[in-house]
Amino acid sequence: MRVVAFNGSPRKGGNTERLLKRVLSVLDGEGIQTELVHIGGEKVHGCTACGKCFANQDGRCVFDDDIINECIGKMAAADGIVIGSPTYFADVSPETKALIDRAGFVAMANGRMFSRKVGAAVVAVRRAGGIHVFDTINHFFGISNMFTVGSIYWNIGFGLNPGDVEQDDEGMMTMEALGRNMAWIIRKIKA
DSSP: OEEEEEEOOSSTTSHHHHHHHHHHHHHHHTTOEEEEEEOTTSOOOOOOOOOHHHHHOSSSOSOOSSSHHHHHHHHHHOSEEEEEEEOBTTBOOHHHHHHHHHHHHHHHHTTOTTTTOEEEEEEEESSSOHHHHHHHHHHHHHHTTOEEOOOSSOSEEEOSSTTGGGGOHHHHHHHHHHHHHHHHHHHHHHO
């Protein structure tokens, strides 16, 4: 069993990464193999709606000049996908949006290749706007025919400066419960 997490924040060691690492540490403790991939700060571009993924049907985006195809391959190989993003003007970071759009179209073009995988959104927010980020990521899971995992509250941690989310006790407990819930549902599906 394997879960891949994507950090859409360009801040290495920032709050989004810390939230994701909390979820992944629980999954690791449950015996599930994990990987954290940093897409934030990478030079990626959005979907151009060229339709080549539907024409080629090779499980890849026609644009191969960034890390998105590598990410799509990791998503296809995983049982669970976690996407984490900071809140940028009440939405996901540009890198997160590029991943969602391009991976989503490639998956649709290739027999809905993420069907019945487990997905979870993780959001870092300073004050407000995080629910929209949470919704954006979960909409990707929903349209991809995936099972979305919840927790004891919305999968959001509050903080501005790197490390602030670690003072958000409820946010950290939410990430731990998310990891346990994700492990539980993956085991049920794989049984």
